[in-house]
Amino acid sequence: MSKLTIPVSSADHIQGDIDAPLTLLEYGDYECPYCGMAYNIVKHIQKHFGKRLRFVFRNFPLVESHPHAGIAAITAEFAATKNKFWEMHDVLYENQENLAIQDLLNYAKSLDLPSDELQLAIEKDMFNEKIKNDFMGGVRSGVNGTPTFFINGIRYNASFEYENLLEALTEAEKSI
Amino acid sequence: MGKILEPNIPAPDFNLHATPDQTLSLSELKGKPVILAFYPADWSPVCGDEMSLFNEILPEFRKYGAELLGISVDGVWCHTAFAEQRKLHFPLLSDFEPKGAIAKQYGAYREKEGCSERALFVIDKNGIIAWSYLSPVAENPGADGILNALEALPK
Numbered sequence: 001m002s003k004l005t006i007p008v009s010s011a012d013h014i015q016g017d018i019d020a021p022l023t024l025l026e027y028g029d030y031e032c033p034y035c036g037m038a039y040n041i042v043k044h045i046q047k048h049f050g051k052r053l054r055f056v057f058r059n060f061p062l063v064e065s066h067p068h069a070g071i072a073a074i075t076a077e078f079a080a081t082k083n084k085f086w087e088m089h090d091v092l093y094e095n096q097e098n099l100a101i102q103d104l105l106n107y108a109k110s111l112d113l114p115s116d117e118l119q120l121a122i123e124k125d126m127f128n129e130k131i132k133n134d135f136m137g138g139v140r141s142g143v144n145g146t147p148t149f150f151i152n153g154i155r156y157n158a159s160f161e162y163e164n165l166l167e168a169l170t171e172a173e174k175s176i
Numbered sequence: 177m178g179k180i181l182e183p184n185i186p187a188p189d190f191n192l193h194a195t196p197d198q199t200l201s202l203s204e205l206k207g208k209p210v211i212l213a214f215y216p217a218d219w220s221p222v223c224g225d226e227m228s229l230f231n232e233i234l235p236e237f238r239k240y241g242a243e244l245l246g247i248s249v250d251g252v253w254c255h256t257a258f259a260e261q262r263k264l265h266f267p268l269l270s271d272f273e274p275k276g277a278i279a280k281q282y283g284a285y286r287e288k289e290g291c292s293e294r295a296l297f298v299i300d301k302n303g304i305i306a307w308s309y310l311s312p313v314a315e316n317p318g319a320d321g322i323l324n325a326l327e328a329l330p331k
Contacts, residue, residue, distance in 0.1 A: 002320065064231050064263050139233055144318035145225065157315065 002142025002155035008056050011130075013085045016046065016054035021176050022169055025056040025150040027138040030073060030092045031066035031099055032146040034160075039093040041162045048166060052173065057089060059134040060146050068099035070131070075104045077127035078118050079111065087111050152176075180283040180295050180310045187212070187299040188281040193252045194267040200245070202303065209242040209306075209329055210299040211322055214284045214292040216313060218250045218258035218268075226294065226316045231264045233319045240326040242298075245269055249276050249291050286313070298325040 008014065008023060024045065028035040046055055059077075061069035072092050079088030091107045092099065101122060105115040121127065138148065142155050149156040149165070151172045158164050181187070187202060187210075194200040202210065215226055227246050230237075237244050247269040250258070255268040271278045276292060279285035284295035294311040307325035311317035 002318065062228060062232055064265075065228050135232075136236070139236070139319050140323065142318040142320045144316035145229055 004150045004153040004155075005141045006137040007153070008054075013057050013080060013089070014054050015057075015086055017051045018054060020052055020054040022049060022053045022173055023056060023150075023152050024053060024165075024169065025058065025153075027058050027060035027134070027143045027146065027148045027150075029059075029061045029066055029069045029146040030076070031069040031096060032062065033096065035147045036093055036096045038147045038149075038160050039090075041160060041165060044162055045165055045169065049169065049173075053169070058138060059131045060138045060143055060148070061131065061135065062146060071101060071104060071122050072099045073131050074122050074125070074127050075107065075118060077130055078121045079108070079113060082113055084111050084113060088113075180293070180308050181281075181297070181305055183305050183307055185305055187297065187303055187305050188278070189303075190269075190271075190278045190281075192247070192269040192271060192278065194269055195256065196252050200267055200269060202299070205243050206303055207301050209240060209301055209326060210297075211237060211242055211244045211326075212282075212297040212299060213244065213246050214279055214282065214295040214297075215246060215248050216286070216289070216291040216294060217248055218254050227258075227264060227268070228262050229316065230319060231262065231266065233323075234265055236319075236323065237326065240329070242326055247271055247278065247292065249279070284310070296322060298322060298329075300329055 042055060046053060059073045061073045063070045076085060076088045076092060079085050088111060105118060108115040108118045149160060151168055156168055189202045191199050191201040230244060234244060244266040249271050251272050252270040255270055259268055276285045279292040284293040286293055294313050294317060296309045296317060297305055298307040300306045306329055309317060309321050
């Protein structure tokens with residue numbers, strides 16, 4: 001049973017109540033179509049659990065398979081520095097087919113972010129360390145592809161269909 | 177299901193096709209740690225399947241001077257196409273003829289299905305198995321075990 005080796009901290013992107021008893025953590029890649037499917041499911045899950053659940057997202061870009069995953073991750077991290085991580089996260093997952101640099105710059109503009117700063121961040125490969133730390137932390141925790149979920153620190157191995165995830169989280173809530 | 181070879185015994189040598197016109201032996205890699213990753217088949221239909229994942233982590237493996245070898249019963253042309261499509265930067269060995277002979281020596285062959293197990297071996301620079309792990313066949317084992325094993329090798 002694989003466990004999360006890097007605990008959730010203030011360095012993480014956390015959505016929902018920070019003190020929520022339930023934590024769903026995803027290692028994801030913005031260009032991965034399975035993560036795109038999971039994106040909508042997680043939204044429903046968040047609706048169901050409300051304040052009882054916090055959702056954490058960490059980068060796991062598979063850049064050899066997904067040529068835009070790296071720059072998409074940079075874009076989300078850039079938005080985070082302007083307190084718009086989740087807005088950008090959503091835009092990226094809702095536009096997975098279009099993640100070329102020009103698209104990313106346009107998404108920045110649409111969120112009122114300075115696209116020239118983003119362009120520079122992409123050119124200079126900024127946030128490389130943060131993204132790499134997420135990735136290697138994931139590898140050391142047994143992340144084996146995308147998306148990989150952890151429920152309260154334990155790797156969740158079953159299907160991420162809504163019903164399965166709902167059941168697993170409900171069980172986890174009972175055992176708290 | 178056989179039992180896979182355990183640590184502290186010499187890893188059986190092999191000489192298998194890595195490309196249509198080249199073969200590779202384990203003994204050629206003496207002096208370096210080797211990660212031998214048996215897997216059931218090319219073309220598993222998920223993002224970040226085991227070989228693609230290991231491909232992403234290759235630079236970390238190389239930090240330990242380690243060579244990664246994937247191995248399955250797929251033919252050499254199948255491997256070539258798979259490696260090209262997934263942009264794999266490490267050799268895939270073809271345990272094709274006689275089918276699964278090397279997998280059998282490592283105790284990592286599934287007779288019923290006619291393919292290898294999902295089994296991992298870390299072999300030290302002297303050719304001795306340092307760590308081995310048999311994963312449920314449907315479960316990509318990830319790389320944490322390999323990295324821990326490489327870290328534990330004597331320098």
